[in-house]
Amino acid sequence: MNIMHKLTLRHLKENKRRTLVTIIGTIISVAMVTAVATLAISFLDLMQRQLIADKGEWHVSYFHVSAEQAETIENDPSTELLILSGDRGYSYLEGAHNQYKPYIFIKEYNENAFEKVPISLREGRFPEEPDEIVLSSEILENTDVAYRIGDTISFEVGNRVLQNTEAHLESFIDQQYSLEILDGEVTESIENTKTETYEIVGIIDRPNWEYSWSPGYTAVTYTDVSLISDNHPTTASVILNDVQNSLFFHAEELAKQIHLGSDNLSFNHELLRYHGITDNDNLQVTMYSLAAIIMTVIIVGSVALIYNAFAISVSERARHLGMLSSVGATKSQKRNSVFFEGAMIGLVSIPLGIISGLVGMGVTFWFINRLLQGALNVTEKLIVVVTPMSVLTAVLVSTLTIFISTYLPARKASKISAIDAIRQTTDVKLTGKAVKTSTLIRKLFGMEAEIGLKNIKRNKRKYKVTVFSLTVSIILFLVVSFFTYSLEKSIELSQQQINYDIQLTTSGNMEFNELSVEAITSLEDVTSFSMMQETYSFYAMVEEGDISERLKEIVEDDPSILEDGHYPYFTEIHALDDESLKTYAQEIGMNVSPLLDEKTFSAIVVDRGVYEDVQAGRFVEFHSIHTSEGEQLDIYFDDWENDKKDFVSTLTIEALTDQLPMGVTTGGGISEIKVFVSEAVFQNLIDLEGRAISRDYIYLNSSDPLKTQEEIEDIDENLYIYNVYQSRQQSEQLVLLMSVFIYGFIVLITVISIANIFNTISTSISLRKREFAMLKSVGMTPKSFNKMMNYESIFYGIKSLLYGIPISIGIMYLLYKAMMNTFEYRFEVPWMSILVVVIAVFVIVGSAMLYSISKVKKENIIEALKQENI
Incomplete structure (x- = not known):
């Protein structure tokens, strides 16, 4: 070990507080990378084991x-x-x-x-x-x-x-x-x-x-x-x-070898997807793109955290490095001294960070498992899965992060001249242009605000470090929030969300027995119910200008499918009982009165749908019809025997929505709309067109669907019972498991971000003890001092938001474009998340400032002015 390395180690030991802060910051960063990798692998392992427990194992x-x-x-x-x-x-x-x-x-x-x-x-x-x-x-x-x-x-x-x-x-x-x-x-x-x-x-x-x-x-x-x-x-x-992407090609070749057609070959796509394997190129691009973007954001956040620690370290060591330079230390030696410090910090921090990340995940999983098995009926437990690749990845990412974090401070250290370092003039800009502020600042906020702004301009490097840290924290939170929304959206589009446990209908064209209905809906375990009549006998003739964009593309290729300038939409008409209709109207925020008036022929129309584009290999969310409230919808009966459509009636659109009531599921074609009316209006439509066929249904939710089914069979043996409890339960389990994973991810990122901000601000304030002591020595009162610091907090918050929000939206759009390879839906800026971030930034910055100032206030002015290094 050469003399520079020995001096570096001695300096680390003598400055225990700063060394400890740097080590803790690095440990947090390494723990974050380890935790994220472990969380992802463990979650996929849980999904694999749960799927195998539910449906068996095969590829x-x-x-x-x-x-x-x-x-x-x-x-x-x-x-x-x-x-x-x-x-x-x-x-x-x-x-x-x-x-x-x-x-x-x-x-x-x-x-x-x-x-x-x-x-x-x-x-x-x-x-x-x-x-x-x-x-x-x-x-x-x-x-x-x-x-x-x-x-x-x-x-x-x-x-x-x-x-x-x-x-x-x-x-x-x-x-x-x-x-x-x-x-x-x-x-x-x-x-x-x-x-x-x-x-x-x-x-x-x-x-x-x-x-x-x-x-x-x-x-x-x-x-x-x-x-x-x-x-x-x-x-x-x-x-x-061995489960690899090549299994699709190999299986097809083997099927050809044994003379089996492609129709006799099937893959367990659900299980393979949890292995990260798919034959859908678009889905694969989506998975890798999302992983690349999220990992980049995480690495940038880690670099920011560690860079702040090393940048502050170099700032504190400037005097020390200048003294070494004055006795003959070369640029290379000063640079290597910082790299050596990074290596020593890494040797301690990386193992501790990996252990902390794994222990943290173990404790987190212990709490989550109680939720999984209690509320979600999941039989398998989350266990910490540690693979050599995940540990190696954490080590490599952490090492790369530490190297990047130390590179810029090392270059800066190598360029510091002996005189500048000893005088500590590198971080302070005293030119009039550098610290010039607007006279408007003093008029609006007072002298304290102007001094606060000049202080920020004087210490521009420290201010940039703080703003950078805040900006990275904002980006981490907003991007992960949008990532959460994207995952939930993908589940919503790819799965038909069933919102009931049991469907009841009568055999053939028989009607429900009123006494049976009352007995069934009042069963002990029935938590909610909805009665509905449905008919699929009608079409809505929609003008060409109001049809969906997808249909317009089809019409351009084949205009003959239009009938007198109108496109025939297959129309599902559903009639809800009065109570269910009132509940549904309340959910979508409309007045139910027009719907209950049978003379007005009013309706609710669902104007947004989802369909699977098989050729493109993606799920598409689209506006099924372009219309507005108050417009008319002409309803026709399709007389296919005589090859004509007979006009039945006109419905008035009272509300447009994308919400569905109990009993109606998502999905359908691109030329299909769902319409909801009252029972009276429905009956009028059926009476106007005697050839229309309708069916009656009752939809139930139950706390014990299997028991409820047995009780219904005892009440009325003529009912046809469709129990979808199991399929609904599996769908809900997937959504809730995904929610636990992604919201856990958000909590992790939020905690890391807050720690990052507190570390940066508190260390920055600590380094300004002499500056604060000087201001107090010339007569600044505690009230004026607090006002100055409050203004600095506001300035930090505004500046970081001005950088963080636009950059976050840009990364969100990249995530959205990655999702577009498999799921097509409208890009929406998460304004609520942005509002939360705006409030959180000022709360966190203010809290960090108050915490740091409370420590500075205890300092003796004379002692603080005498300090040259802290």
Whole structure:
């Protein structure tokens, strides 16, 4: 170790407070990088494990494979595990209690599947032979037959066939389709049956992948490659050794090799997405672009934090470096002295920062897990996932950050002349032009404000460091807030948000029984309900100038699709009961009175929609119709038999909105609009056009949807029940998990930013002790001193906002353009977030100033004037 390094170490030891501040600032920066990397990896790991727990683990599936094809797939070098599955078929369940679930559905799996598919064994064991079976506990609870382990049972197993008597068609249907009932009669049957005999070897819990509306209770038997036959094809799902982007190409090549068409190949896109793998080029560009922008913002924030610490350090060491220069220290030696200081700080800070980041995430996850498993019904826990790559990334980013942070101070240190450094004139500008202020400042705010502004101009470098720190903090908060909004928007666009648990309708064209409706809606677990009538028999003829931009592009290519200058919009007309309509009107902020007047034919129109552009591979939010309140909407009935449209009535648009009431979901085509009217207006439309077909629905939310479904079945057995609780729950889990992640990210960034600002301002104020002592010595009163500091706070805040907000909006737009590769929606400046930032900046700066001044006030004026270094 040379003499310069020894002197640097001695100087660090002698200036313990400054060294400690620098180390703490660097530790915070390293902890931030580590925490962000750990948070992202741990969140993706949680999503992977939760998805596997809910739906099982597989990456690629090949459908309708033969035994030879299955062997080829299993022997492929990329295959780690082969899962075989198939639908053995349906059989009538003897003594079934539930008329809507009259079947037993027999699924078959191989041994690997019992480890990877989410099946919970309650008692007994899994099947090991094709003549063994396990039954769902639901079968035991919903049939008169007392099945026991060890019993031998026989079923007539076949396929569900839907008999469409009008079209004379037959179609095979599976568990996704509920029992088909028309006018109270079951219109399906089980055909092509074969007698199957099994020994019951175990009982399983109801699988979570069995839909609540499925007509068959699940039973599981055994299969393997040797049991695959031409009459009984099987699905081969693969867990891969290495999950990489090349898996899409490899799977397609393997499918061609074994002579399988592309229709028989499927990828688990949801799970692969959590591995960071996608075959959607636009989505991939979006993911990498967002990651690059966010990481750049984080690195800049880290550099700002560490740079401030080192810049202040060099400022304090200026005198020390000048003395070394006066005794022969070269520029290179002075520069290397600062780099060596950075290296020493890094050796201490990087390990501590990484440990602090991991411990901080561990504590955070401990709190979050209580929320996840309590409120969100998530079975898996967030655990701190540490990978060599994440640690290496944190080390490299932190090292690069420290190098960048020390480079500029090191260059500055090398250029300081001995006389300037000893006299400490490098940071102070005393030219008249440099410290000139407007006379308006004194007239408006007084002498104290003018002195405060001159002080800022004198110490321009320190002022720039503080403003830079504030600006970076503003950018971090606003960009992460917009990033949060973008993620929530992407979830909203990509998923059909279901806002109810249970849908009820009658069989065929039967009407609801009023007594049954009252009994159902007053059930103990029902938290809210909505009654609705719907018809899809009408079109709205919209003038060419009012159609959506997307449709205008289509019309330009093919003007013949217009009818007398109008475009026919497929129109969903929904009638809400009076109470539901009042609630909906209140939610969108309108007066419900015109809607309840059946003579006015008033309506609410949803003028914004979402559709998936399959060719472009993106989700698009768009204005479905350009109109305004008070305009008329002409409604026609499509008489397709005579190839004409008959005018029915005109609706007056009372309100335009993008909100939907309970029971109506997002989605639809680019030439579709949703219209909401009262029951009276709806009935008038139906009466005016006798050929229109409508259906009645009741939508329920329940605290226990499965229990509520059973109670409804006991009340009225003629109702068709569609329980979407599970799919809705999974959708809500994803949104809430994402919210926990991104809001946790915001809290982290906010805390770091506040620490950064406090560190910068408090250190800057600490370095100005002599200056403040001088002002007090010439007669500045405490009141005038406070006024001067308040003005400096305001100036710092305004200046940082003038830089931070425009730069933030620019970065937001870059994020928006990155999202546009996959999701298309309107760019909106988050004014509320900006307002929060404006208020927060002045609160934080003021608090930091007050904290710092409270410490300075305790200083003795004489002692402060004598100090040359602190």
